[in-house]
Amino acid sequence: MTLAIDIRHTLGDFRLDAQFETGGGLTALLGRSGSGKSTIVNVIAGLIRPSHAHLAIDGTVLVDTATGIFVPRHRRRVGYVFQEGRLFPHLSVRQNLLYGRWFAPRDGRREDFGSVVELLGIAALLDRRPGRLSGGEKQRVAIGRALLADPRVLLMDEPLASLDEARKAEILPYIERLRDHARVPIVYVSHSIAEVARLATSVVLLADGRVAAAGPLADIMHRLDLIPLTDRGEAGAVIEAVVERHEPAFDLTELRSRGGLWRLPALRAPVGTRLRLRVRARDVMLATSPPSNVSALNVFTGVVSDIAADGGPVVDIKLDCSGEVLIARLTRFSFDKLGLARGHTAHALVKSVALDRRELGGTVRMLPSADAEASES
Amino acid sequence: MDWMTLSPEEWTAVRLSLRVATVATLVALPFGVGVAYLLARGRFWGVSVLNGLVLLPLILPPVVTGYILLILFGRRGPIGAFLADHLGIVFSFRWTGAALACGIMGFPLLVRAIRLSLEAVDSRLEEAAGTLGASRTWVFATVTLPLIAPGILAGMILCFAKAMGEFGATITFVSNIPGETQTLPSAIYTFTQVPGGDAGAFRLTLVSVAIAMLALLASEVMARYANRRLDIE
Numbered sequence: 001m002t003l004a005i006d007i008r009h010t011l012g013d014f015r016l017d018a019q020f021e022t023g024g025g026l027t028a029l030l031g032r033s034g035s036g037k038s039t040i041v042n043v044i045a046g047l048i049r050p051s052h053a054h055l056a057i058d059g060t061v062l063v064d065t066a067t068g069i070f071v072p073r074h075r076r077r078v079g080y081v082f083q084e085g086r087l088f089p090h091l092s093v094r095q096n097l098l099y100g101r102w103f104a105p106r107d108g109r110r111e112d113f114g115s116v117v118e119l120l121g122i123a124a125l126l127d128r129r130p131g132r133l134s135g136g137e138k139q140r141v142a143i144g145r146a147l148l149a150d151p152r153v154l155l156m157d158e159p160l161a162s163l164d165e166a167r168k169a170e171i172l173p174y175i176e177r178l179r180d181h182a183r184v185p186i187v188y189v190s191h192s193i194a195e196v197a198r199l200a201t202s203v204v205l206l207a208d209g210r211v212a213a214a215g216p217l218a219d220i221m222h223r224l225d226l227i228p229l230t231d232r233g234e235a236g237a238v239i240e241a242v243v244e245r246h247e248p249a250f251d252l253t254e255l256r257s258r259g260g261l262w263r264l265p266a267l268r269a270p271v272g273t274r275l276r277l278r279v280r281a282r283d284v285m286l287a288t289s290p291p292s293n294v295s296a297l298n299v300f301t302g303v304v305s306d307i308a309a310d311g312g313p314v315v316d317i318k319l320d321c322s323g324e325v326l327i328a329r330l331t332r333f334s335f336d337k338l339g340l341a342r343g344h345t346a347h348a349l350v351k352s353v354a355l356d357r358r359e360l361g362g363t364v365r366m367l368p369s370a371d372a373e374a375s376e377s
Numbered sequence: 378m379d380w381m382t383l384s385p386e387e388w389t390a391v392r393l394s395l396r397v398a399t400v401a402t403l404v405a406l407p408f409g410v411g412v413a414y415l416l417a418r419g420r421f422w423g424v425s426v427l428n429g430l431v432l433l434p435l436i437l438p439p440v441v442t443g444y445i446l447l448i449l450f451g452r453r454g455p456i457g458a459f460l461a462d463h464l465g466i467v468f469s470f471r472w473t474g475a476a477l478a479c480g481i482m483g484f485p486l487l488v489r490a491i492r493l494s495l496e497a498v499d500s501r502l503e504e505a506a507g508t509l510g511a512s513r514t515w516v517f518a519t520v521t522l523p524l525i526a527p528g529i530l531a532g533m534i535l536c537f538a539k540a541m542g543e544f545g546a547t548i549t550f551v552s553n554i555p556g557e558t559q560t561l562p563s564a565i566y567t568f569t570q571v572p573g574g575d576a577g578a579f580r581l582t583l584v585s586v587a588i589a590m591l592a593l594l595a596s597e598v599m600a601r602y603a604n605r606r607l608d609i610e
Contacts (some may be wrong), residue, residue: 045508073507074515086505090523099519103510149509 001185003027003057003153007043009050016040016050016209025201026179026186028217030193030230035206037189041155044187045080046073057152074103079151079184083158085138087130093141094126100149110183111147119181120144120174136167140174147182154182157189168195175199193234197221197278198360205229222325224308224316227281235316236280237327243273252297252352259324263297263352267360275360281316283354284328287347288338296349300326304344309335319348326350383580389556390564391584397472397560398540401480402533405487409532413491434546435485443549446478450550474551475558479543483536490535494528495521527603534596541588561585 006019016036029037042048043063044055049070055063057078062071079100087096097113117123120140130138139159146154156175160168176199179186190196196203196217203220205213207229213220218238220226227235241255241262248266255262255275262277269275291299302321309315315335319326326348330338340346383391416428434442450457450468460466468474498521506516544562551558553567565581568574 047504047508072512073504074510074512076508077510078508080505080508082501082505084501086499086501088502088506088520090520099506099511100509103515145509 001058001153003044003185003187004055005040005044006054007040007050008052009039009043009048011039014039014209018206018209018211020204020211020214022185022187022202022204024185026175026188026199028196028200028203029187029189029206030191030196030200030203030220031206032191032230034208036209037191037206038157040206041080041157041187041189044153045078045155046071046076077104077150077152079146079149079154081139081142081146081154081156081159083161085130085135085142087133087138087141087145089129089131091130092126093122093128093130093133096130096141097122097126097144097148099145104148104150109150111150113148116144116147119177134167135163136170139163139167139171143174143178147178147184151184154178154184154186155189156186158191159188160190160192160195172198191231193221193231193236194278197236197238198276218325222318222327224306224318224327227308227316228310233282234280235327235329236278236283237325239277239279239324241275241277243267243269243271243275245271257324259300259302259321259326261298262350262355264355265352277355277360279326279350279355281327281329283350284326285349286317286319286328286330286334286338286340287349288340288344290347291349294349295351297352298350300324300348300350302326302346302348304340304342304346307340307342317346319346321348381580383584384577386555387564387577387581390559390561390581393472393475393556393559394541394561395588397476397479398537400473401476401483401540402487402537404476405480405484405536406529406533409484409487409491409536410529413488413495416488417492417495431488432485434482439482439543439545440549442481443478443546446474446481446546446550450474450477468551470551470554470558472551472557475547475560476540478546478550479540479560480536482543482546483539486535486539487532490532491525491528494525494531497528498524527600530599530603531596534592538589538592541585541592 001024002021004021007016009016014036016039018036018040029040031037039048043050043053046062050063050065052065053063054066055061061069062076063069088099091099117126120143122137122140122144125133125137125141130141133141143159160171163171179199179201188199200217202216203214204211205220205226212229213223213226221238239257239259241257243253244256245254246266247254251266252263253267255264255277285296300321302319304317305320306318307315309332313332314329315332317328317330317335317340319328328348412427412431416424448454452458452461452469457468466473468477503516503520506520511519542562543560544566547558547560548563553559553563559567561581561584565578568578568581
């Protein structure tokens with residue numbers, strides 16, 4: 001699947017001028033509020049009529065203002081999961097789920113009712129009314145409803161924004177399963193680096209209505225110059241790792257990544273599970289000599305490959321540890337004291353307990369095909 | 378208990394009233410939904426003019442409304458003559474005319490109730506239905522209409538009640554002919570105008586009260602049912 005988009009749209013003072021293309025998997029539209037993310041998905045869904053745009057899915061033109069093409073929303077086959085669920089209050093959960101099926105073409109259906117219900121864990125809710133579901137249950141039903149309409153692309157506009165942390169943690173694994181099992185590509189709008197780092201295959205970073213950068217997740221996350229455009233406190237490295245060993249004596253789990261061995265407080269994932277770790281820059285310490293007698297369990301040696309100092313109190317430093325990237329945020333004071341420069345060798349220290357277990361991606365891999373797909377990629 | 382028994386003429390008036398009010402409400406309904414939709418969602422210059430026209434019977438003296446109907450829908454009126462010649466529908470001095478007068482008088486109440494519930498419908502739900510593949514017509518039929526059903530019921534009951542009680546416009550437009558245009562209020566009025574009519578007027582008054590109470594009760598039950606369906610605590 002390719003989604004090619006080119007929008008120029010003015011709304012009051014706000015100007016959106018964005019061009020990008022996405023492939024399969026989950027593409028995150030990342031940006032602060034007001035950066036134009038929601039406008040873009042609303043244009044894709046046909047809820048907004050842009051002043052100038054060209055939009056095509058797999059070569060099928062949905063919008064082309066130059067030739068006057070504007071396919072109405074109900075003929076686009078674009079699934080949409082809204083921030084607030086928007087379930088139909090007068091229909092049962094089952095009827096909500098089947099609503100789009102009515103209108104979808106009968107042949108060539110990709111999603112089957114039973115497997116979607118199972119994937120989202122909503123079998124017990126089918127005969128209830130949406131009014132009595134919890135926020136997390138509502139969102140799962142909304143995802144199922146969009147999926148069962150057999151869309152060519154699934155849009156999700158901050159689907160977790162109205163939920164508390166516990167509900168978010170409940171839904172994230174389902175979205176991961178969706179990304180890995182359902183054959184539908186996803187465009188996911190979010191302002192949260194934590195969500196994007198966990199879910200995204202690729203990222204389109206938006207700032208002030210323009211595309212600041214687009215590319216695979218790690219490429220975007222590891223660019224120091226893009227950090228100011230996102231949430232500074234949450235910026236950091238994304239690391240793909242595999243569970244190697246459990247150490248029950250100390251309640252630790254060892255993970256292997258390209259850069260070396262990680263030790264984390266015990267995880268319930270079986271050996272061989274692929275995980276995505278997010279190491280926040282603010283949780284990484286640097287030393288210029290090999291540290292001894294420190295409590296931090298994760299020590300990696302690398303070469304300083306980039307430094308971002310904007311004259312403020314902090315400096316971001318990118319460290320290349322045999323192909324693995326780590327980002328560290330130091331105070332300018334410490335940075336000057338260590339005398340770091342590009343090409344210098346440094347040692348990065350990460351406290352095991354700083355890695356948030358709730359944010360670990362990929363812990364839910366229920367069906368065997370998922371692991372096959374994951375190991376291919 | 379003899380004085381409690383309705384005479385055949387009185388039964389005729391009751392039956393006629395029920396028929397006139399029912400027909401008036403049912404015929405007004407599709408127009409009411411359409412006009413309410415235009416008023417709630419329409420974005421055209423004539424919205425306020427339309428709104429004014431719809432509300433007019435509520436504000437004008439009923440006699441004036443009846444007289445306007447007489448001019449327009451009478452045998453020689455422009456609309457009345459056309460309908461009689463081409464469709465064979467005659468209003469003047471017929472029960473159909475009474476139904477028309479009652480429908481016109483109840484219409485503002487019907488439209489207002491439906492319009493209010495339309496305005497309360499979350500249009501984001503309609504957007505969601507659109508993204509799921511429903512065309513505008515289907516969105517209206519499967520999302521909008523079920524959500525405004527309680528408002529439609531409330532409007533119908535108001536319209537029916539108004540039609541049952543309509544007097545001024547009806548008597549002006551189609552007069553007071555027993556068996557044809559003499560509805561409950563006209564019959565009660567006639568009784569009060571003749572000596573010894575008190576008992577009849579009283580019986581018909583009791584009937585009016587009973588019908589009104591039944592209508593209110595029915596609306597209450599239906600509103601409760603609708604709310605339960607929507608899970609509104």
